[in-house]
Amino acid sequence: MRPLRPHQVRALDLLRHSLGSGNRRPMLAMPTGAGKTLLAAAIVEGALSKRKTVTFCVPALSLVDQTVEAFWAEGIRDVGVIQGKHERTSAFRPVQIASVQTLMRRDIPDSDVVVIDEAHRWFDFYGDWMAKPEWARVPFIGLSATPWTKGLGKFFDDLIVPTTMAELMEAGFLTKFRVFAPSHPDLTGVRTVAGDYHDGDLSEAMDKPKLTADVVETWRRLGEDRQTFVFGVDRAHAKHLQERFLEAGIAAAYVDAFTEMEERNDIRKQFHDGRCKVVCNVGTMTTGVDWDVRCIVLARPTKSEMLYLQIIGRGLRAADGKDDLLIIDHSDTTLNLGFVTDVHHAKLDDGSPRPKRDRVRKTPEPKECGKCSFLKPAKVHQCPSCGFAPVQVSSIACDDGQIDVLSHAKVKAAAEQKRRFYAELTGYAEMHGKSPKWVLANYRAKFDEWPYRREVTPQNPSPETLGWVKSRQIAWAKSRHKSEGAAA
Numbered sequence: 001m002r003p004l005r006p007h008q009v010r011a012l013d014l015l016r017h018s019l020g021s022g023n024r025r026p027m028l029a030m031p032t033g034a035g036k037t038l039l040a041a042a043i044v045e046g047a048l049s050k051r052k053t054v055t056f057c058v059p060a061l062s063l064v065d066q067t068v069e070a071f072w073a074e075g076i077r078d079v080g081v082i083q084g085k086h087e088r089t090s091a092f093r094p095v096q097i098a099s100v101q102t103l104m105r106r107d108i109p110d111s112d113v114v115v116i117d118e119a120h121r122w123f124d125f126y127g128d129w130m131a132k133p134e135w136a137r138v139p140f141i142g143l144s145a146t147p148w149t150k151g152l153g154k155f156f157d158d159l160i161v162p163t164t165m166a167e168l169m170e171a172g173f174l175t176k177f178r179v180f181a182p183s184h185p186d187l188t189g190v191r192t193v194a195g196d197y198h199d200g201d202l203s204e205a206m207d208k209p210k211l212t213a214d215v216v217e218t219w220r221r222l223g224e225d226r227q228t229f230v231f232g233v234d235r236a237h238a239k240h241l242q243e244r245f246l247e248a249g250i251a252a253a254y255v256d257a258f259t260e261m262e263e264r265n266d267i268r269k270q271f272h273d274g275r276c277k278v279v280c281n282v283g284t285m286t287t288g289v290d291w292d293v294r295c296i297v298l299a300r301p302t303k304s305e306m307l308y309l310q311i312i313g314r315g316l317r318a319a320d321g322k323d324d325l326l327i328i329d330h331s332d333t334t335l336n337l338g339f340v341t342d343v344h345h346a347k348l349d350d351g352s353p354r355p356k357r358d359r360v361r362k363t364p365e366p367k368e369c370g371k372c373s374f375l376k377p378a379k380v381h382q383c384p385s386c387g388f389a390p391v392q393v394s395s396i397a398c399d400d401g402q403i404d405v406l407s408h409a410k411v412k413a414a415a416e417q418k419r420r421f422y423a424e425l426t427g428y429a430e431m432h433g434k435s436p437k438w439v440l441a442n443y444r445a446k447f448d449e450w451p452y453r454r455e456v457t458p459q460n461p462s463p464e465t466l467g468w469v470k471s472r473q474i475a476w477a478k479s480r481h482k483s484e485g486a487a488a
C-alpha cells in the first residue's frame with residue numbers, strides 16, 4: 001500500500017478517536033483531490049488487520065469495478081462483489097464491495113464495519129439499515145467530498161474534516177485557480193426547485209444563440225488555448241455549445257452519461273494528445289474525474305454547493321506543467337456562492353432549520369475587476385490579473401454644478417454596490433426576523449427602484465449598511481413621534 005499523506009494520517013487518527021469515544025456513525029469529509037480512495041483502502045486494511053469484515057457500499061455500478069481496481073492496486077485482493085451477476089461474486093471474502101441497488105434487494109452480509117462511499121448520494125435504505133437494532137454497535141463510516149445532503153445529520157453522529165481545499169492547494173496536492181466572470185446571466189423568472197434552479201427554466205434562460213456564441217468568443221479571448229471542459233445546463237445546451245465551438249473551427253467534443261465507453265475513451269485520448277481542445281458536457285455526470293483539465297467554462301448557473309464543487313473539482317487535479325486552473329464563469333456562481341475554497345460547513349444538516357446566524361455568509365464574496373472581469377478575493381483592491389486599480393470617480397465639479405461621470409467600471413461598481421446592499425439587507429433581515437417586504441421597502445428607499453435580481457445569498461451587513469438601517473429606524477421613530485403631536 002502507498003504511504004499515506006499527512007492529511008490522510010490525520011483523517012485516520014481523527015476517525016479512530018471518534019470511534020474510540022463511542023461514536024458509531026462518523027462522517028469523514030475529504031475534499032476532491034484529498035485521496036479519498038487511498039484513505040478508504042487504509043480503513044479497509046486497518047479492519048482486515050484486526051480480522052474484521054467490511055461491507056463497502058457504492059452508489060453507482062461504475063464505481064464497483066473502479067473500487068475493486070483501486071483496492072487491488074493497494075494490495076487488498078481478498079475482495080468479493082455484490083452487484084448483479086458480477087464475476088467476483090464471492091460471499092466468503094472478508095471485504096464485500098456492494099452496489100447499493102443490488103444490496104437493497106438481497107440479504108445483507110454480516111460485517112464488522114460498513115463504509116458508505118459517496119455518502120452525499122443518500123438512500124433511505126441506508127437509514128433503515130442503520131436503524132436495525134442488531135447493527136447498532138457496528139460502525140458505519142460515511143465518506144464524501146461534499147456531505148451536505150439535507151438530513152444526513154439525522155443518521156451520522158460525527159463530522160470529521162481533516163483538511164480543506166485551501167490546505168491541499170497550499171501543499172500542492174490540488175492546483176490553484178483563477179476565475180474570470182465575463183458575463184452575468186439574466187435569470188429573471190427562473191424558478192427554484194428543491195434548492196437549485198429549475199432545469200427547464202434555466203435551459204431556456206441560458207440556451208440562447210447570443211449567449212452560446214459569447215461563450216465561444218470569451219473562451220478565445222481568455223481561455224489561453226487550454227484543454228477545456230465546458231459545462232452546460234442540460235444535454236441540448238451542451239450540444240449547442242459544442243456546435244458553436246465547431247463552427248468557430250475549434251476541435252470540440254460532446255460527452256454525456258450515454259456516450260459509449262469506447263467513444264469516451266477515444267475522446268479522452270484526443271483530449272490528452274491535443275487533437276480535441278474542448279469537451280462539452282453537463283455537470284451531473286461523473287466522467288472526467290481523472291482527465292487533465294486546465295480550463296473550466298461554467299455556463300450552468302447553480303445554487304447547489306455540491307454541484308459547484310463537483311464541477312470545479314474536475315479541474316483541480318495537480319499535474320505536471322500545470323500552474324493553475326482557469327475558470328471562466330458565465331453563471332455568477334462564484335459571485336453567489338464564493339470561491340470553491342470558501343465553501344465550508346461545520347455541521348451536518350439534520351433537517352432542522354439552521355440558526356439564523358449560521359445562514360449568513362461569513363466569508364466575504366469575491367469582487368469583479370472592472371477592467372478584465374477577473375474575480376478578486378474580497379478586500380483586494382488592485383487586480384492581481386491585469387493590475388487595474390479602480391479609482392473612485394464619483395463626480396466632477398464644473399460650472400453647472402456636478403456632472404456624473406459614467407464609466408464602464410463605474411456602472412459595474414454601482415451594480416455591485418446595489419447587489420451587495422441587497423444581500424446585506426437580506427442578511428440583516430434574517431438575523432432580526434424582518435420580512436422580505438421590509439428588505440424590498442428599504443432597498444427602494446435607498447435606490448428609488450426595485451432590486452433587479454431578487455435571488456441573493458444573504459451577507460453579514462457592513463457597518464455602513466447597519467448605520468443606514470439604524471438611521472432609517474431613527475427617522476421613522478421621529479416621524480411617528482411628531483405625528484403623535486409630541487414636542488420634538
Ligand SMILES: [Zn+2]
Nearest residue numbers: 369372383386
Ligand atoms: Zn483586472
